[in-house]
Amino acid sequence: MKAIKSPSNLSIISAFKAATFQHCMYYNHLIRIPLFFGIALPIAAQEQCLAPLKPFENNGLANGDKIVVQAEKVEIKQDTIAEFNGKVAISNRNALINAERALINKDSQELSAEGNIQYSDPSIQIDSDNVDLDINDNRLQLDNTLYQLRGLPGRGKAERIVLSEENGVELQDVSFSSCPVGAEDWHIQASAIELKPGSLWGTAKHTRFYIKDVPVFYLPYFAFPVTEQRQSGLLFPQISSNNRTGLSYEQPIYWNILPNIDMTFSPRYMTRRGLQLKTELRYLTPLHTGEMHLEYLNNDQEDENLDERYFYRFSHKGYLDENWSVHAEWNDLSDDNYITDLGSDFYNRADTHLFKTLGMNYHSDDLFFSAKFRDFETIGDHPDSYRSLPELKLQYKAWESGLNQLQINSEVSYFDNNEEDAPSATRIHIAPKLSLPYRTSWAEFLAETSLLHTEYFQDNIEGELDSHASRTLAQVRLYGSMSLERPASWFGQQVTQTLEPKFQYHYTSYEDQNDIGLYDTTRLLNDVVGIFRGQEFTGLDRISDTNQIALGVTSRILDKNNREQFRLGLGQIFYFDDNRVLEASKESNRSAIAAELDWNISSKWTINTEIQVSSRSEKVERSNIALEYRLGANKLLQLNHRYIRDISGDEIDQLGVTASWPITHNWQWVGRYYRDMDLNRSTESFIGIQYESCCWGMQLVWQRHLSNRFDALGNQSFNAYDSGINFKFVFKGMGSGKSSRTLLDEGLYGYRRPYFLSN
Structure with a gap:
């Protein structure tokens, strides 16, 4: 041949x-038939009920x-x-x-x-009764066709498909659906679809949208994208209802400005509050990425005292070169109740501060430098936090010889506060540190000695504060740990058991610090890991005098694949001297005993606990316990309890239950309930039901929770409840994927897998 x-x-x-x-x-x-229906919209990974086609x-x-x-x-x-x-x-x-x-x-x-x-071809497969090609006109015609998209859920029929170099592609009497054959829950029928050569858009004429066999929507003409490029157009609306907004309808409109810039406008009409406009602008370059969000409500019909309500957010990350990077996050809102009344995609009603940060970093093998401007927007009647304008930090590895290392940490910060009678300060800090690290495969030892010198220049001061305060402290740290292991038997299985003891001696000299204000310092909480920090405060305004030793031990059970099945950790600090820094004073010569337990009881059951028991009163100070039964991604039952004996004078005693379970193959139920055991009342109730099929899905959620609104004086109320209903509906294969992505995550508390074991 x-x-x-x-x-x-x-x-x-x-x-x-x-x-x-x-x-x-x-x-x-x-002539090659192009991808001709609007399937270039982004579609999330999902179960495909149409029989998948073999690769071309x-x-x-x-x-x-x-x-x-x-x-x-x-x-x-x-x-x-x-x-x-x-x-x-x-x-x-x-x-x-x-x-x-x-x-x-x-x-x-x-x-x-x-x-x-x-x-x-790689995109589509078409079955037809006959094919005719007119070579003079470069015209290809297929009659009585069935088509199925390759790699995406979509199929349909066309009475005739005509292709030509001049006019492109025309489909006559065409249908489209992502549902399997014989189970068309929805489909689209059009009299004609045309795709012009070189155009990013196709057009459809006399389009009818059917649910089952019932027509529910008609468009005489519309355009749709036919390439993988993002195209401007309407996105799926969001519908919800609650007693704060009433019935809410939000319609996102997508605008593809440039290949690396896009914008979404989302008009949102609320029957109780009026018309709100939400916008999102995104940009991406080879070295930078960022987003800008603006939400604006011109006139709140529910509250005549609030003429304008707004929220805005700007975030940016980028690189100037291989060593320099920049970042920014700036948030602000019009009033304390904005998030509670109108909701937010970035904050929840329990938040008390919005971040405002601008920063630049330099990083090399021996040097790290950061310049940061930090501010906060305070929500409600909370003390204003100090802003640092700026905060400059420098870490430099000055010398290394053998095992010896000399590192210099330094900082220059200026602190200011919106409150008129609050002091302001410039802080200069330098801390050279000489260390001797030694590590093997089974042991680690570290010896460090540091000199910490800090200068404060304070203004608007009163009481014990000095306009110029100076502090010099010496610090010594000795740390050691081992990791021992042996073969063992665990419920009839051969496993590896580890024993990991660790100790730390920490000494810090004392100097009176009452002449220094508190600008970025709060007390830290000790857990099994935290007892080895050696420092009890964030920031540098208070450095507690220490003469203490911390002891801890952890034991793990590892299966044959080195996956943790069990972990038990214990730790405690022993104080040789009483703290003279008042903010760090203690009532006992020992810290609370910190313990944690993580146990994969079986492939279905896990238990996870953290607990701190006072060595003086032998009472539980803090605890967090979670028990979970899981059969699959959407089959779980979780019971958790959180207890804090004293936090700002209040006791927290909360019990929560979260459950997710399929009702049938397509229907799933999710529920969540949290109760305050101290006040004997619920804090959140959440019930959601979901339908998920091959080609469409829906969610119906009811929620009731404490409103947490602020009054005119900024005081927060915890006695009233908000309730609402949210509804989501999606047709798959038309720019949306699986609808169950956020059902477990929604609500005030959301779902969190309560484990710390390595997978």
Whole structure:
């Protein structure tokens, strides 16, 4: 069988004219059917109920830009008509047409094929009754077609598909659905769909949207994207209802400004509050990325004292070069109750501060430098936090010889406060540290000695504070740990058991610090890890005098794949001297005993606990316990309890239950309930039901929770409740994916997997 090659870059017409009839004929172009329905919208990964198509293969029939026609039998009539019969295959590297028979007329420049016609390419597969190609007009026609998208859920019918170089693609009397055959919960029917050559958009005429066989929506004309490029248009609306906003309808409108810049406008109408506009602008460059959000309500119909309500947010991350990076986060809102009344995608009603941060970092092997401006927007009647304008930090590895290392940590910060009578300060801190680290595969030892010198220049002071305060402290730290292991048996399984003791001696000299204000300092909480910090405060305004030793031990059970099945950790600090720094004073020569337990009881059951027991009263000071039963991603039951004996004079005693369970194959139920045991009342109730099928999904959620609103004086009320209903609906294959992504995450507390074991 001899193959004759046509000249390069010939059109399909000239290729046919140049070719002689052989069992195999090569020419340069075959019209390729493009991806023709609006499937280029982003679709999340999801279960595909349509039988997946096999990846496209051309079986090596064509190489390069050539096209091959093969058949079991060929007959040439009067050197004008070539008739191919039996397993006819017309292919190039991008597409393949299979048929039982094909006929080529050299004089009329026409090709026709019939009998089990199937067109395939990497994007689509089409079954047709017959194919006709007019070579003079470069026009390809397929009649009575069935198509299915390859790699995406989508299929349909078309009475006729016509392709031409001049007009592109036209589909007549076409339907589309992502539902499987025989279970069309929804489908779209259009009289015609047209795709012009080179256009990013297709057009549809007389489009009807059906649920089952009932028409529910009609559009005489609309346009849709036909490429993988993002396109402007409408996104799915969001519908909800609660006693703060009333019935809420939000309609996102997407604007693809540039390939690296887009924007979303989301008008939101609330029956109780009026019309709100939400906008989101995103940008991306090779070195920078960021987002800007603005929400604006011109006139709140519910509260006549609030003429304008707004929230804005700006975030940015970027690199100036391989060493320099920049970042920013800036948030602000109009009033204390904005988040409680209107909601937020970034904060919840329990938050008390919004961040405002601008920063720049430099990082190399021996040097780290950061310059940061930090501010806060305080929500409610909370003391204003100090802002640092700026905060400069420098860490420099000045010397290294053998195991010895000399590192210098330094900081310059200026602190200011919105309160008129609050002091302000400039803080200069330098701390050279000499360390001797030693590590092996089973042990670690570290010896450190530091000198901490801090200067404060304070303004607007009163009482014991000094305009110039200076403090110099010496610090010594000795730390050691080991990791021992042995083979063991655990419930009949061969495992590895570890024993990991650790100790730390920490000494810090004393100096009176009452002449220094508190600018960025709060007390830290000690857990099994925290007892080895050696410092009891954040920031530098208070450095407690210490002469103490911390002891801890952890034991783990590792299975044959080195996965943790069990972990028990204990730790406690022993004080040799009483603290003289007042803020760090204690009533005992020992800290509370800190313990943690994480246990994968079985493949279904896990228990996780953290607890701190006072060594003086032998009472539980803090605890967090979670028990979870899990059969799968959407089959779980979680019981958790949180207890704090004293936090700002209040006791926290909360019990929570979270459950998620399938009702049937398509229906799932999620519930959550939290109760304040001290006040004997619920804090949140949450019930959600969800339907998820191959081609559509919906969620219906009811929620009741404490409102946490602020009054005119900024005091927060915890006695009133808010309740509401949220509804979400999505048609899959039309720009949306699985609808269950956030059902467990929604609500005040949300779902968290309560484990610390390594997976």
